[in-house]
Amino acid sequence: NAGVTQTPKFRILKIGQSMTLQCTQDMNHNYMYWYRQDPGMGLKLIYYSVGAGITDKGEVPNGYNVSRSTTEDFPLRLELAAPSQTSVYFCASSPAGTSGFINTGELFFGEGSRLTVL
Amino acid sequence: EDKVVQSPLSLVVHEGDTVTLNCSYEVTNFRSLLWYKQEKKAPTFLFMLTSSGIEKKSGRLSSILDKKELFSILNITATQTGDSAIYLCAVVVSGNQFYFGTGTSLTVIP
Numbered sequence: 001n002a003g004v005t006q007t008p009k010f011r012i013l014k015i016g017q018s019m020t021l022q023c024t025q026d027m028n029h030n031y032m033y034w035y036r037q038d039p040g041m042g043l044k045l046i047y048y049s050v051g052a053g054i055t056d057k058g059e060v061p062n063g064y065n066v067s068r069s070t071t072e073d074f075p076l077r078l079e080l081a082a083p084s085q086t087s088v089y090f091c092a093s094s095p096a097g098t099s100g101f102i103n104t105g106e107l108f109f110g111e112g113s114r115l116t117v118l
Numbered sequence: 119e120d121k122v123v124q125s126p127l128s129l130v131v132h133e134g135d136t137v138t139l140n141c142s143y144e145v146t147n148f149r150s151l152l153w154y155k156q157e158k159k160a161p162t163f164l165f166m167l168t169s170s171g172i173e174k175k176s177g178r179l180s181s182i183l184d185k186k187e188l189f190s191i192l193n194i195t196a197t198q199t200g201d202s203a204i205y206l207c208a209v210v211v212s213g214n215q216f217y218f219g220t221g222t223s224l225t226v227i228p
Contacts, residue, residue, distance in 0.1 A: 042124075106152070106166065107163070
């Protein structure tokens with residue numbers, strides 16, 4: 001059972017470089033999310049998607065972009081990396097409910113990607 | 119602005135102690151409140167609470183929600199060193215968005 005897979009697990013970037021964090025899930029979940037977690041802090045929502053072709057901003061979207069061309073994949077792009085983007089990034093997915101009540105009660109997380117910008 | 123606040127930020131106890139972790143929230147369109155445990159890697163799901171006053175229980179862990187006063191507590195009885203972790207509270211609002219608190223770091227000393 002693969003679940004949610006994130007790559008890479010670790011990456012060091014120089015200021016101004018760009019990169020893409022990959023996320024794929026094999027559970028056919030409609031909802032996908034990107035979070036960042038800074039030391040001693042909780043998770044902050046960057047972007048989320050409710051299905052293929054639909055994305056929306058979360059709490060901290062500046063400096064990031066996403067796309068959702070398929071149900072399975074939800075890559076996160078960092079343009080012009082800055083030291084403030086040093087963090088651990090988590091991708092997560094959630095199955096949409098039925099009968100209009102969409103809360104499922106659980107997020108399925110990837111293992112995280114540790115990004116350092118120097 | 120939706121807000122989830124956890125207290126205390128950190129806690130150090132001895133094995134066998136009982137701890138209570140707090141989570142208060144101010145959000146619009148509340149759907150549910152969840153508790154997660156985070157050790158080295160990704161958070162793992164503990165409980166989902168949607169109704170006030172109904173206790174959820176799993177072994178030594180239990181949790182309850184008060185939707186009138188907008189808070190939840192997570193209790194851990196007879197703590198063990200394996201309970202050492204960060205405990206995260208998340209509130210789900212309409213649109214299936216999950217908002218997390220800063221977490222409570224629990225350390226259990228043998």
